[in-house]
Amino acid sequence: MKFLMERAKLSKACLGTEQQEPKDGKGVVAWPVLPTGITFGLVVWITLFLLVTELWYRSHEIPNPRYLTVHWPAWAMNLTELPVSDGARRILLCDTVKCASWKDAAGLSWMTYFITWNSGRTSTQSARIHRPENCLQGSGAILQAELEPTEIILGDSRVQFRSYRFEREGLPLFVYYTVWEEGNRDINNVGASQDWSGFSRLQRVWFGQRNLGQQSIEVILAGTQDEAVARTALQTKLPSFVRINP
Secondary structure (H helix, E strand, C coil): CHHHHHHHHHHHHHHCCCCCCCCCCCCCCCCCCCCHHHHHHHHHHHHHHHHHHHHHHHHCCCCCCCEEEECCCCCCEEEEECCCCHHHHHHHCCCEEEEEEEECCCCCEEEEEEEEECCCCCHHHHHHHCCHHHHHHHCCCEEEEEEEEEEEEECCEEEEEEEEEEEECCEEEEEEEEEEECCCHHHCCCCCCCCCCHHHHHHHHHCCCCCCCEEEEEEEEECCCCHHHHHHHHHHHHHHCEEEEC
16 A cells, blocks of 8 residues: 555656645645736737627628518419428527418419528528428438529529429429528628638628528429429519518
8 A cells, every 4th residue: 555655646746746735634726826917918818809809790780781571472373371380490490481382374383481590699500501402302302413503683683592403203393592691791792602611601700790690592393394494484483572672
């Protein structure tokens, strides 16, 4: 036993971890105290860092951000608003969601989702979890290919929709999807990319973007084998029920 105790003392001495035990036997170890000047400097530096960060983001805020509104089209035939369960809302972590299906005069079947995430710390991440390649494949559709983006003119803005071809039960589904950020500064040439990669996150810091509200539109078209037909229908008809405000 004496040998083990000597070994333990030797190990502590070698590692520099042996502490002088106080005479009162309470075993209290005193932590080193930083000099007053260093402590004051750290407090000032942290305060200035937080202040400059807050001023940077606030200086880039948009007072009246632009946003999307969706009103189901008057030309829709057999329009049916589809309920979204509370369980689905919890999974989406969204604030509002609306969904409807209808047919147009050409016989195409439409299903449209419009989802909103209010401004907050998790809004951007939550909006990008709900993507066609995740949700549709989870419902049994098979992704065949991601197609060339589709450009839609909404007012004075050109909005890019990611485009996909899925297949369900042997029938093609053409899916168009976009995320609109609060103010949608991403439509400008100086905007940050929407892929939410590490580089795009650094871009958003540089442009002063944080916790932006998000909106997504997903349109599923069925009833044609020709993607060009679906794309043309989307480009001509979507502006009749989607608006940019103000």
